[in-house]
Amino acid sequence: xxxxxxxxxxxxxxxxxxxxxxxxxxxxxxxxxxxxxxxxxxxxxxxxxxxxxxxxxxxxxxxxxxxxxxxxxxxxxxxxxxxxxxxxxxxxxxxxxxxxxxxxxxxxxxxxxxxxxxxxxxxxx
Numbered sequence: 390x391x392x393x394x395x396x397x398x399x400x401x402x403x404x405x406x407x408x409x410x411x412x413x414x415x416x417x418x419x420x421x422x423x424x425x426x427x428x429x430x431x432x433x434x435x436x437x438x439x440x441x442x443x444x445x446x447x448x449x450x451x452x453x454x455x456x457x458x459x460x461x462x463x464x465x466x467x468x469x470x471x472x473x474x475x476x477x478x479x480x481x482x483x484x485x486x487x488x489x490x491x492x493x494x495x496x497x498x499x500x501x502x503x504x505x506x507x508x509x510x511x512x513x514x
Contacts, residue, residue, distance in 0.1 A: 390449050391436065393456040394428075408445070410436060412456055433460045458486040466512050469493060474505040 390404070394413040403409050403426045416428035419439060429436060440448055450457055450466070460466050469491065471484075485491075493510035501507050 390451050391456065391460075392451045393453045396451060396453045396456070408440075408443075410440070410448075412436075412459075433463050433465050437465065452482075452484075454482045454484065454486055457484055458489055461485055461489045461491060464514065466491065467514075468496075468512060469510045471508045471510070472501060472505060473508060474501075 390407050391410045391412070394411055397409070397411045403423060406425075408425050408427065410427045410429060412430070413428050414430055416430045418429060418431055420428045422428055429439075431439065437448065450460055457466075469484075492513040494513055496509045496511050498509070499507045
């Protein structure tokens with residue numbers, strides 16, 4: 390899981406069974422702060438290269454807007470998974486910053502409870 394520091398701070402802690410990589414301008418290149426918790430200031434492609442050397446074959450971006458946008462600008466996103474729920478927030482953070490355009494193809498749609506759906510899109514490259 391790759392996320393920004395602000396997103397990480399909304400979690401109760403490191404999620405079990407997952408490597409959590411937190412991007413932070415104040416971090417060193419690759420700081421192991423706890424088991425399965427890395428803080429890094431590396432740029433997106435270097436993060437993915439590092440994960441590959443650690444035998445990870447895929448990563449999931451979990452936000453926020455800034456982190457998603459950094460990876461999108463570099464063309465490093467292959468799939469977008471969105472959950473649609475019957476709630477309108479009115480304010481808050483978007484998935485990407487203005488100016489990001491991705492051409493998507495819907496791969497599948499699955500129900501999530503009674504009123505929500507998870508949508509799986511491939512990014513056309």
